[in-house]
Amino acid sequence: xxxxxxxDRKEEIYHTILDIAQNSxxxxxxxxQKIIGEDLDNLVNEFFDVIWQYKYDDLKxxxxxxKKLQSALxxxxxxxxxxxx
Amino acid sequence: xxxxxxxxxxxxxxxxxQTLTFPEENQLFIxxxxxxxxxxxxLHAFRFCMYGRTKxxxxxxxxxxxxxxxxxxxxKGNWSSTIELKFSDEDINYKIKRKIKNxxxxxxxxxxxxxxxxxxxxxxxxxxxxxQESINNILSEEVSKFFLLDMEEVKQLEESLGKESSSxxxxxxxxxxxxxxxxxxSTELLEEISDKSFEKMQKNxxxxxxxxQLMDKLEREQSQKLKYSKELAKLEEQLLKTEEKKIEAxxxxxxxxxxxxxxxxxxxxxxxxxxxxxxxxxxxxxxxxYFKTSWFFPAEKIINSSFINLNEKLENARDRDAEKQSLKxxxxxxxxxxxxxxxTRCHQHIDxxxxxxxxxxxxxxKKKLDxxxxxxxxxxxxxxxxxxxxxxxxxxxNRKIILEKFxxxxxxxxxxxxxxxxxxSVNEQLEDVKGVDTENAKKQYEKFASMVNSISVDIEDLKxxxxxxxxxxxxxxKEINENQLEGDENFDKEAIIAGGISTILKKSSxxxxxxxxxxxxxxxxxxxxxLINDPEYYELVIDDGYFTQMRKKGGATIGDKSYGQARIxxxxxxxxxxxxxxSKAPAVLDTPMAGLDKTHTKNLxxxxxxxxxxxxxxxxxxxxxxxxxxxxxENFLSGEATIEVGDADEAKIxxxxxxxxxxxx
Numbered sequence: 001x002x003x004x005x006x007x008d009r010k011e012e013i014y015h016t017i018l019d020i021a022q023n024s025x026x027x028x029x030x031x032x033q034k035i036i037g038e039d040l041d042n043l044v045n046e047f048f049d050v051i052w053q054y055k056y057d058d059l060k061x062x063x064x065x066x067k068k069l070q071s072a073l074x075x076x077x078x079x080x081x082x083x084x085x
Numbered sequence: 086x087x088x089x090x091x092x093x094x095x096x097x098x099x100x101x102x103q104t105l106t107f108p109e110e111n112q113l114f115i116x117x118x119x120x121x122x123x124x125x126x127x128l129h130a131f132r133f134c135m136y137g138r139t140k141x142x143x144x145x146x147x148x149x150x151x152x153x154x155x156x157x158x159x160x161k162g163n164w165s166s167t168i169e170l171k172f173s174d175e176d177i178n179y180k181i182k183r184k185i186k187n188x189x190x191x192x193x194x195x196x197x198x199x200x201x202x203x204x205x206x207x208x209x210x211x212x213x214x215x216x217q218e219s220i221n222n223i224l225s226e227e228v229s230k231f232f233l234l235d236m237e238e239v240k241q242l243e244e245s246l247g248k249e250s251s252s253x254x255x256x257x258x259x260x261x262x263x264x265x266x267x268x269x270x271s272t273e274l275l276e277e278i279s280d281k282s283f284e285k286m287q288k289n290x291x292x293x294x295x296x297x298q299l300m301d302k303l304e305r306e307q308s309q310k311l312k313y314s315k316e317l318a319k320l321e322e323q324l325l326k327t328e329e330k331k332i333e334a335x336x337x338x339x340x341x342x343x344x345x346x347x348x349x350x351x352x353x354x355x356x357x358x359x360x361x362x363x364x365x366x367x368x369x370x371x372x373x374x375y376f377k378t379s380w381f382f383p384a385e386k387i388i389n390s391s392f393i394n395l396n397e398k399l400e401n402a403r404d405r406d407a408e409k410q411s412l413k414x415x416x417x418x419x420x421x422x423x424x425x426x427x428x429t430r431c432h433q434h435i436d437x438x439x440x441x442x443x444x445x446x447x448x449x450x451k452k453k454l455d456x457x458x459x460x461x462x463x464x465x466x467x468x469x470x471x472x473x474x475x476x477x478x479x480x481x482x483n484r485k486i487i488l489e490k491f492x493x494x495x496x497x498x499x500x501x502x503x504x505x506x507x508x509x510s511v512n513e514q515l516e517d518v519k520g521v522d523t524e525n526a527k528k529q530y531e532k533f534a535s536m537v538n539s540i541s542v543d544i545e546d547l548k549x550x551x552x553x554x555x556x557x558x559x560x561x562x563k564e565i566n567e568n569q570l571e572g573d574e575n576f577d578k579e580a581i582i583a584g585g586i587s588t589i590l591k592k593s594s595x596x597x598x599x600x601x602x603x604x605x606x607x608x609x610x611x612x613x614x615x616l617i618n619d620p621e622y623y624e625l626v627i628d629d630g631y632f633t634q635m636r637k638k639g640g641a642t643i644g645d646k647s648y649g650q651a652r653i654x655x656x657x658x659x660x661x662x663x664x665x666x667x668s669k670a671p672a673v674l675d676t677p678m679a680g681l682d683k684t685h686t687k688n689l690x691x692x693x694x695x696x697x698x699x700x701x702x703x704x705x706x707x708x709x710x711x712x713x714x715x716x717x718x719e720n721f722l723s724g725e726a727t728i729e730v731g732d733a734d735e736a737k738i739x740x741x742x743x744x745x746x747x748x749x750x
Contacts, residue, residue, distance in 0.1 A: 009264055009667045017593045024592060027563045032585025035578055047586050051271040055667065056225040056261070059270035070274055073583075077278065081578035 010052060018044050036080065043080055050076060086223065086670045087699045089178075091134075092169040097126035100155045100735040107701070109173075111723035113693045114701045115709060117747055118728035123736035124703035128675045129153070131233055134168040134183050136226045137200055137217070143237040150185060150198045157734040164192055174223055174669075180205040181220060224670045228262045231662050235675040236652075243633070243655035259631060262666040263601045268594035275587030280307055282580035283562070296565065303561045310554040317547045324540045331533035338526040345523035347511060354508045361501045368494040375487055399498065402462045403505065409457045410509065412450050419447045601665055602631065609633075609661035616653045616688045625654055633658060649685045652677075656689065660696055671699035678708035690714050694721040706747040 021029065021044045036043055050072045059066045087109065094102040105127070107114055118124045125142065132139040138147045154164050164187035171180045182203040189197050204216035211219055224232065230242075245255045260266045283303070373388060422428060423443050428435050435443075562584065606627035613625040626634045635654050656677065663672060678686050686708070693700050715722075727743040728736055739746070 006667045006669060009665075013264060013268070013593070013597060016597055017589055020592045020596070021589045024589070026588055026592065027559055028581075028584045028588040029592075031563075031581050032589075035581055036585075043582070043586075044589070051267060051590075054271070055264050055267045056221050056228070057267070058227075058261075059267070059274070066270075066274065069271070070278070073271075073275060073278060077282075077579050077582050080582050 013052075014045075014048050017048055039080065043076075046076055047073070086172055086174040086668070088131075088170065088172045088671055088673075088701065090169070090171040091127070091130060092167070093127075093130050094168075095155045095158050095163060095166040096130055096133075096153060096168055097155065098123040098734045098736040099126065099130075099738075100157050100731070101737075103736075103738045105726055105738055106724075106740070107699070108724045112696075112698060112700055112721045113718055114699070114723045115718075115725045115742070116701065116703045116728065117709060117725065117742050118703065118705060119730060119747060120705055122728040122730045122746075124705075124728060125235060125675050126736070127703070128233060128235055128673060130168050131170065131673055132229070134170040134181050135220055135224070135229065137183060137202065142235055150195045150200070151192055153185065155734050162190070164198075178205075178207055179223070181216075224668050225261065227258045228666060228668050229670065230258055231262055231659055231666060232668070232670040233673045234659070236677060236679055239652065239655045239659065239674075239677070242659065243651050256631060259605075259662060260598070262662060262668070263605070264667040265594055265598055265601065268590050268597070272587050272590040272594065275583045275590065279580050279583035279587055282577055282583055283307075285577075285579075299561055299565050303558065303565065306554060306557050306561060310551060310558065313547050313551045313554060317544065317551065320540055320544050320547065324537065324544060327533055327536050327540060331530065331537050334526070334530040334533045338523070338530040341523040341526045348523075351508065351511045354504055354511060358501065358504050358508060361497050361504065365494065365497045365501065368490055368497065372487065372490050372494065375490075398463070399502070403502070405457065405462050406506070407509070409454065409462075412454045412457070416447060416450050416454065419443050419450065423447065602627070605631075605658075605661045605665050608664055609657045612660045612692070613654065613657040616657060616685065616692055617650070618682075618684045618688075623650070625657060627658070649681050652681060653685055653689075660692075663697065669698070671701060672697045673701045675703045676705070676708060677702055678704055687714070687717060690717045693718065699723065711742070711744075 018041065021032075021040055024030075033040060051069070054065060054069050057065045059069065088107045089109070090107065091105040092102065093099045105116070116124060116127065129139040129148070133153065139153075140146065141148050151159075151164075154166050158164075164185070166185040167182065169180065169182045171178070173179065180203075182201075182205075184201040186199045186201065187197060188199055192198055202212060202216045204211045204219050206219065230238065242255065257266065260269075369392060373392075422435065423440055426435055426440060609627055610625050613623075614620040617623050624636055626636055633654060635650060659672075663670075678689065681689065693702070724740075725742045727739045727741065727746050729739060729743070729746040731737055
C-alpha cells in the first residue's frame with residue numbers, strides 16, 4: 001500500500017513546482033521564463049533535487065545545514081546565470 | 086520500511102539479551118503482555134535505538150540514560166546496554182546498533198555515559214553523526230511522532246488539534262511529515278539570495294536617474310520587509326514559548342480546580358462549625374438560665390457540674406480520636422519507610438539499624454491502635470447526662486420544654502462532632518495542597534492565553550504586512566526589470582533566477598498545503614466512518630489549520646467526546662497523516678485498545694490491515710481476547726510474541742501467544 005510513498009510524494013511536489021514554473025503568470029516567474037528559455041525544466045529539476053535533500057532538516061534551527069543549502073543554491077544560480085539563452 | 090528484528094540487552098526490564106523477530110509477511114504483529122510486563126519498554130527501545138534518546142511518558146523530558154539500564158544489573162555494576170534494530174526499506178537492508186557504555190564506575194548523569202552508534206546499509210557501515218543523519222533521512226525524529234506512539238501521545242495530539250489555536254509545534258511537525266516545511270525554508274533562503282544579488286548588481290553599475298529612484302524605493306521597501314521578517318521570526322519564537330507556558334499553566338490550573346473545591350468545602354464546614362458553636366453556647370445559656378431563675382431550689386451548681394462533666398468527656402473523646410488518626414498516619418509512614426528504606430520526610434536512604442528501630446516503633450504503634458479499636462470512642466449519646474439526672478428538678482409543666490432544649494443541645498453537640506471530623510479530614514487533604522491558589526493559577530493561565538492571542542494577532546498583521554511588502558517589491562522589481570530589459574542586456578540574471586525560483590516555490594507550497602490538508606481531512610473522515618460505532622450519526626471535520634472537531638451530522642459540535650470517540654478521532658487523523666507523510670514507516674502503537682469499548686475495539690482490529698504495511702501493537706489480556714479478536718485478525722496477522730514477567734527485572738520475550746504468561750495476578 002505504501003511501497004512508493006516517498007517517491008510518489010516527491011513526484012507530486014516536483015510536478016506541482018514544474019507546472020507553476022511553466023504556466024504561472026506571476027511577473028517574477030514570467031521574467032525567469034524569458035531569460036532562461038528552454039532550460040526552464042532543467043533548472044527546476046536541478047533546484048528541486050538540491051532542496052529535496054533537505055526535506056527532513058530544520059533549516060531554521062540548523063545553521064550549518066542552512067549554509068550548506070545556501071552554497072548549493074548559489075552554485076546553481078551562478079551556473080544558470082552564466083549560461084547563454 | 087519494515088522492521089525485521091529488535092535485539093535488546095540490559096535495557097529497562099530486560100536483564101538479559103532478548104530478540105523479537107518480525108516476519109516479512111502480513112500486516113499485524115501483536116506483542117502480548119500483562120500490565121507492567123515491559124511492553125512500553127519495547128517502544129522506548131525502538132526510539133532509543135533510532136534517535137539515541139526517548140521521552141518519559143506524558144512528559145517533554147527525556148529519560149536519563151542511567152534509568153534505561155536494567156536495575157538488577159546496575160546493582161551488580163553492569164552499566165552496558167545494547168539495542169539493535171534491523172529493518173528493510175526499498176529492498177535495502179539496514180541495521181542500527183546503539184551501545185551504552187559507562188565512563189565512570191557509578192554513573193549518574195548522562196555525561197557519565199558514552200553512546201556508540203553504528204549504522205549499516207547492507208554491509209556499508211557508518212558511525213556517529215553521519216550514521217544519525219542517515220537514520221533521520223529514513224525516518225526523522227519529528228516525523229516518527231506519527232509512527233511510534235504511546236496512547237498518551239495519541240491523546241496529546243488529539244487534544245492539541247482539538248483546540249482552535251492548535252499548537253504551532255504540532256503544525257510544524259505535520260508540515261515536516263508531509264514535506265512542506267523544506268519548501269517554505271528554501272523559499273525564504275532564495276528570497277534572501279535574490280535580494281542580495283539585486284543589491285550587488287545595483288552597486289556595480291551606473292544608474293540612470295529613474296533607475297536610481299526605483300532602486301532607492303526598492304531598498305526602502307526591502308529594508309522594511311527585512312524589519313518585518315525579523316520581527317516575525319522573533320514573534321514566532323515568542324509564540325512557541327508562550328504557547329508552551331500556556332499549556333503548562335492550563336494543566337496546572339486544571340489540576341488546582343479540585344483543590345479549590347476542597348478549600349470551598351472547608352470554608353463551608355468552618356462556617357457551619359462556628360454557627361453550631363454559637364447555637365450550643367446559646368442553648369447552654371438558656372438551660373442554665375432556666376435552672377437559675379425558674380427553680381426554687383438552687384440547682385445551678387448541679388447543672389453546671391453536669392455541663393462541665395459532659396464537656397470534659399467530649400474533650401477526652403476528641404483527643405482520643407485525634408490520637409487515633411495520628412497513629413494511623415504514623416503507621417502508614419513507617420510501613421512505607423521500612424519497605425523503601427527511604428525517609429518519607431527528607432527522602433534520604435535509611436540504614437538497617439534505623440529500619441530495625443522503625444519496626445519496633447511500628448509494633449508499639451499498632452498495639453496502641455489496636456487498644457483504641459477495641460475500646461471505641463463513645464458517642465455524644467453515650468456521654469451525655471441522662472434525663473433522670475435532671476428530672477427531679479423539673480416542674481411537670483416545664484419538663485417538656487427543658488427536655489426539648491436538652492435534646493436540641495445534644496443534637497447540636499453531636500453534629501458539631503461530625504463536622505469536626507469532616508473538617509479534620511478536609512484539613513488533611515489540604516495539607517498536600519498548601520499554597521495552591523486556583524484564582525492565581527487561573528489568572529496565570531488567562532494571562533498566557535491572552536498573550537498567545539495577542540502575539541497571534543501581531544503575527545497575522547506582520548504576515549499581511551510582509552505580503553503587501555512583497556507585492557510592492559515585485560512591482561518595483563518589475564519596473565526595474567522592464568526598464569533594464571528594454572534598455573540594455575545588463576540585467577542581473579542571478580537575482581532574477583533566485584527571485585523567480587523562490588516565487589515558484591512559494592506558490593507551490595501554498596498550493597500543496599491546501600491540497601494536502603484536504604487529502605488529510607478527506608482520508609481521516611473515511612477512516613473515522615469505518616471505525617466509529619455510529620457512522621450515521623457522527624462525522625469528523627478538519628479545517629485548513631488542522632483544527633479537528635467531531636460533530637453530530639447536521640452540524641452540532643460534540644462538547645465532550647467520550648474516551649473511545651476521542652481515541653477513534655485521533656487514530657483516524659494519525660492514520661491519515663501517516664498515509665500523507667513522505668515516510669513510509671511501520672506503525673508501532675502501545676496499547677491502542679486501552680479503554681475502548683467492545684465495538685470500537687473490534688473495528689480497530691479490523692482496520693489494522695489497512696493502517697500500514699506493518700503495524701506492531703502491544704496488548705494485554707483484556708485488550709486482545711483470543712476467541713473474539715483472533716478471527717478478525719487471522720487473515721492479516723504477521724506474528725505474535727508474549728512477554729513473560731520474570732523475577733527482579735528479568736522480563737523475557739517468547740514467540741507466539743502464551744496464555745500462562747498473560748493472567749493478571
